[in-house]
Structure formats: structure tokens, C-alpha cells
Amino acid sequence: MKVAIIGANGKSGSNLVQEALKQGHDVTAIVRNKGYKNGDVKVVYKDVFELSKADLEGFDAVISAFAA
Template structure:
């Protein structure tokens, strides 16, 4: 197992740690992995567009490979609440203060993906 992080202060003796910003990753950096799990998260209006940008970047890096991509979506805004496809963020009771991150996550969720891209909720 390998953790790829940009924070050089991060230490973990249980895994190999590779320090690199996500947008500096190359296809060569990800060769040999069975799966890449993205737990990217940000919580400001200015940085919300990065959710979609990260998803597109990782999908492009893994294009043509057999490596699976798993993207962990922050929050529950994209969870379906009925059999009509209504997302939690589209209900009247969804908290307004979480709408920005929910919309950003939804945009990355619906970004075109390969049959080896999976989304999970955290």
C-alpha cells in the first residue's frame, strides 16, 4: 500500500509514503497499482471546482490502464433518497451550509468516467 500526499509533514510507518501534489502526478507515477483511491476533499467556495478537476485528472492518468479508480465523495449530498433518482442535496431539508461541497462532489460524480471508475460516499 502506498499513500500519495502533498503534505511533507505526513508520516505513516504502516505504508510507503510518496510526496507529490495530485496535479503533478503522471501516468508513470501510477503504473503498477491495482487501484487508486482518491480521498480528495476541500471545503471552500474558491476550491470547490477542484473536485471535478481532480476527477478528470485521475481519469485521464489512468486511461488505457487496468488500474481501477475509486473516488471517495465527501458528504451525503449525492445519495439517492427515493426511487426517482432524487439526491439528498435536492431535498428541502438539506442543510444550506453543505450545498457547496455537495454540488462540487456531484459535478465530479457525474463527470464522464470509465467502467473502472467507482464512487463511494464518506
């Protein structure tokens, strides 16, 4: 399953990334911080408020771990 995780670099988001990988999913991390590096997942650098419908197409699930 293709999974996108918004806010993947936060406390909850990083746990969700690890769990999704453990379950064998194809994970894409969506983060704002260009310093975020994770060799196990694809990374999209984009602010949550700039995401569009097109950015999220093709995923079977989108998880928001964005915290304000």
C-alpha cells in the same frame, strides 16, 4: 493487492488507509504534506495536480480521497 490512496492524510483518506491495511493490502499513500508520516505504508510526496500516469503504474487500484 497494491493500492495507492491519493489524499491519504485527509479525514476520508486516513480511514481508507486503515481499512486497506486491515484487509492486508500493500498500501502507498500519496500526499502533498511532507510532514505526513506513517510507518505502516509507503509514502509518495507529490501534489495531486502533478501526478502522471507513470506515478500510478504498477498499482492494482488507485483510490482518490482528494477533496477540494
